[in-house]
Every structure is written in C-alpha cells, then in structure tokens.
Amino acid sequence: MTTVSMTVNGKAVTAEVEDRTLLVDFIREHLRLTGTHVGCDTSQCGACVVHVDGKAMKSCTMLAAQADGAAVTTIEGVANGDLHPMQKAFNDNHGLQCGFCTPGMVMSGIDMVNRYKAEGKTLDEAAIRHELEGNICRCTGYHNIVKSISQAAGEM
Ligand code: FES
Ligand code: FES
Structure with missing residues (x-):
C-alpha cells in the first residue's frame, strides 16, 4: 500500500491505495468522479484523458502514485459556473x-x-x-x- 496526496479539481485529497492502482481507477473508484471513462485500458482510446499539472495525460497509463503531489483536473473540474x-x-x-x-x-x-x-x-x-x-x-x-x-x- 502507498499513500497518495494530490489536488483534484482544486480539492486536496489523500488516500491509501494499492501500489498498482492506476490514476484512472483512483479517480473513478476512490473519488467517485466517473466522468473520466475507461474505453480500452491499453492506452489507445483517450477516453481517460485528464490534466496532470496542466497537461493532458491518459490516466490509464500512469499510477496514482506517479501523480502524488500533482494538480489533477478531470472533466468534472473544467466548468466554472457555466460550461467551459x-x-x-x-x-x-x-x-x-x-x-x-x-x-x-x-x-x-x-x-x-x-x-x-x-x-x-x-x-x-x-x-x-x-x-x-x-x-x-x-x-x-x-x-x-x-x-x-x-x-x-x-x-x-
Ligand atoms: S482507457 Fe483507453 S486510453 Fe486510457
Ligand atoms: S464514442 Fe460515442 S460520441 Fe464518441
């Protein structure tokens, strides 16, 4: 197990996760932010793209632990009152x-x-x-x- 801390859509989150937890699973299963989708799990479809420190990343291709300390934005975080x-x-x-x-x-x-x-x-x-x-x-x-x-x- 490993402890990960990051900000997701501006909120600080900390959790204990298995070392092998993918960022997309952390987002969907631990944080229940299910707007980020899993379409392939083989890094091809892009349904899982989030922003990590402002850059687009396929969140099925990185571990949650690799995002430790990062600022993550998901689709739930892009609207600011009105639609983006x-x-x-x-x-x-x-x-x-x-x-x-x-x-x-x-x-x-x-x-x-x-x-x-x-x-x-x-x-x-x-x-x-x-x-x-x-x-x-x-x-x-x-x-x-x-x-x-x-x-x-x-x-x-
Ligand atoms: S789930 Fe298809 S690229 Fe990540
Ligand atoms: S996969 Fe249905 S709108 Fe793109």
Missing part, C-alpha cells in the same frame, strides 16, 4: 453522440488549444485532426468534434 467554452462548443456543434469519448475529447481539446496558444501556433483543421490521433470516437466520424475544437479555439 470547449464543452459549449461540443454542444453547439453536435460534437457528440453517445458521449462515451466526450470527456477525453474535451480534455484533449482544451490541452491542444492551450498548447498552441502558448506556442503562438495556429490550430487549424489539419492540426486538430493530427492532435486527435490519440482519441477514438466510434460514433461521430470526427467532423463535428473537429468543428467543436475549432470553435472553442477561437473563444478560449
């Missing part, structure tokens, strides 16, 4: 159907917009499609997801 511009853009552009992939898409979308802005680069459609290679959606055909991220990039 990325969430609103997905709503406006019908960027989801079943919604299973959506938390990961939104978290990856926010991360890519922030990164491109910080580097002064243009996040055009080709860049969005390239950046989304780690996120799989089985419903939408991606077109509306790309439109959503493009709209949010103009508003964030």
